[in-house]
Amino acid sequence: MALPLSVKVVGDSPLLRLGLEAGITDRSDLQLTPPDGTVAPDVVLWVAAQPLDAQEALRWRSQYPETPILAILSLPQRSQLSMLQTLGIEGAWAISSDFDDLEATLRQIVAGQTRWPLPQDIRSTPVPPLGFFQWLHQSSLVQIDSQLLAIEGQLRHPDWSWLDRTFMMGRRRELKAARVLMDWLWNGGQATPLLALAQPPAPAADPLTLSPTARRIRDRQHLQVLLWDHLTERLQQPLTNLTGRPLELDILRRDRQRELLAIILRRLNDLIADLQFSQLSAEQIVEKLPQLHQDLWQHSLSDFYGRYRDLQIDSTKIELASRLRDEWPRLAPDLAARLHGDRQLLLTLVHGLPVMIDGTAYPLEAPEAQTRLQLLLENLLLRLGNAVVQPLLNCFAEVTAIKQEFYDAQHLSNRELTRFRNQLNWADRWEQLLDTPRSIYESQWPLLYFTAEGIDRCQVYAPREQELQQLSGVQQTITLVLEARDAIAPQVSNLIRWLGSGVVFVLTQLIGRGIGLVGRGVLQGIGNAWQPDRRLKGDR
Known part of the structure; x- marks a missing residue:
């Protein structure tokens, strides 16, 4: 029995690449090579872009000089095949072929042979007369469904005004009507299933038959691509702090903020790939969650500050990343307390588990699941970003070299820097003593997320009975005060309302009428005193 071939899939088309994987x-x-690069591939599967890029082919050829490369082309042309042969590529495969043929082609390439499909053979492949129109129909539905999913996610964000929500709901109705019309024109009125997580098929392409396991892997990977693409777009938008309280990220320049968040996103992607390759169970992932937090934080910190960078302070040379990593024991408990939903996020992206929202399990393709995962991912990214900046503020906040390289111009002076650090300290104390017990008592989790204007804060429901039982000291006192207020407030409000009604009655009915009678008597007395004067003038 032949050994499984180790295959490395590369290219710039993420959805097609994930489908092949x-x-x-x-x-x-066949087996995929691990993402950490510890195992050399037997063959490289290159998903070539259209039009064919010679520079990209040379890049992969130079990166894998001793490994055969098979190019994946949507519709090979004679000029493309000639170019690939000139550049030293061992073969090509058309994505319209069946998957068994791909495996045979890979083994042929690994054996030292070449495989070049003839253009006339591909052109002679029977194509259904309506293949192009079916492809156009499917591609149009993909665009409509993608916009529908985006609108569903936007409608669930709490920062939308009534007018914006009304506009988006109207846009949703228009898209649904357009979808029904497309189905009526091309599909005889039969509804087409949701296509937003699928790659638009090429004209006259035969779909790959996948098992339930492979289909779950495909859906999970497609979901990850959607989440990462959405988050990449968010990072290009303003990062203004709209939470009403300072964040550690505020001290960084805008370009440094985006750089740090992009590093964390890349490291998170590597972590998920490592977990998938290691084939850890859900229980093992939950057990290793603190270690995963530490690894993700340390790798992101080293990449951002420089793994081997030295910092000169007076006559002492300090390795910056190593010194900052020593701060992990201090900030680990606080970070773990703010990373709500990281367990759900990892289990979904690694094992494809459904998303639990308020006790209901939602499949990966559900808009509710995608919106919740996007919220959890953004919170994880922003909380880790704050945790990477926090040890720098604790250890080297006033070092001139650090200020010039990382800080925003507003915080360069010692006065503004000291004010910012004091605001951070007060905000942390306030959150620890008041906001945290209140959120626990109200079964809410505060999450940071991106909006079109910047970074904002919202609350999501989550059972926290166990944490409520563990509160003590001032935090427990806060919950007791809230409980007492909730118990007493209605009665006190009713009492004040009753007393207010009584006071109004006394003022209007008793005192008011008494004052009215007194005033009436005074006016009558003035009138009586004035009448004799008029009579005297009349007699004259």
Whole structure:
């Protein structure tokens, strides 16, 4: 029995690349190389862009000089095949072929042979007369469904005004009407299933038959691509702090903020790939969650500040990243307390588990699941970003070299820097003593997330009975005060309302009428005194 071939899939088309990886995972004779690069691939599967890029081919050829490369082309042309042969690529495969042929082609390439499909053979492949129109229909539905999913997610954000929500709901109705019309024109009125997580099929392409396991892997990977693409777009928008309280990220320049968040996102992607390759169970991932937090934080910190960078303070040379990593024991408990939903996020992206929202399990393709995962991912990114900046403020906040390289111009002076650090300290104390017990008592989790204007804060429901039982000291006192207020407030409000009604009655009915009678008597007395004067003038 032949050994499984180790395949490395590369290219700039993430959805097609993920589909090929899912198909490879489903076959026992093929296996994907681990993302950490510890195992050299037997063959490289290159998803070539259209039009064909010679520079990209040379890049992969130079990166894998001794490994055969098979180019994946949507519709090979004679000029493309000639270019690939000139650049030293061992073969090409058309994505319209069946997957068994791909495996045979890979083994042929690994054996030292070449495989070049003839253009006339591909052109002679029977194409259904309506293949192009079916492709156009499917592609249009993909765009409509993607916009519908985006609108569903936007409608669930708490920062939308009534007018914006009304506009978006109207836009949603228009898209749904357009979708029904498309189905009526091309599909005889039969509804087409949701396509937003699927790659638009090429004209006359035969779909790959996937097992349930491979289909779950494909859906999970497609979901990750959607989340990462959405978050990448968010990082290009303003990062203004709209939470009403200072964040550690505020001290960084805008370009440094985006750099740090992009580093964390890349490291999180590597972590998820490592967990998938290690094939850890859900229980093992939950057990290793503190270690995963530490690894993600340390790698992000080293990449951001420089793994081997030295900091000169007076006559002492300090390795910056190593010194900052020593702060982990201090900030680990606080970070873990703010990373709500990280367990759900990892289990969904690693194992494809459904998303639990208020006790209900939502599948990966549900808009509610995607919106919640996007919220959890953004909170994880921003909390880790704050945790990477926090040890720098604790250890080297006033070092001139650090200020010039990382800080925003507003915080360069010692006065503004000291004011910012004091605001951070007060905000942390306020959150620890008041906001945290209140959130626990109200079964709410505060999350940071991105909006079109910047970084904002929201609350989501989550049972926290166990944490409520563990509160003590001032935090427990706060919950007791809140409980007492909730118990007494209605009665006190009713009492004040009753007393207010009594006071109004006394003022209006008793005192008011008494004052009215007194005033009436005074006016009558003035009138009586004035009448004799008029009579005297009349007699004259």
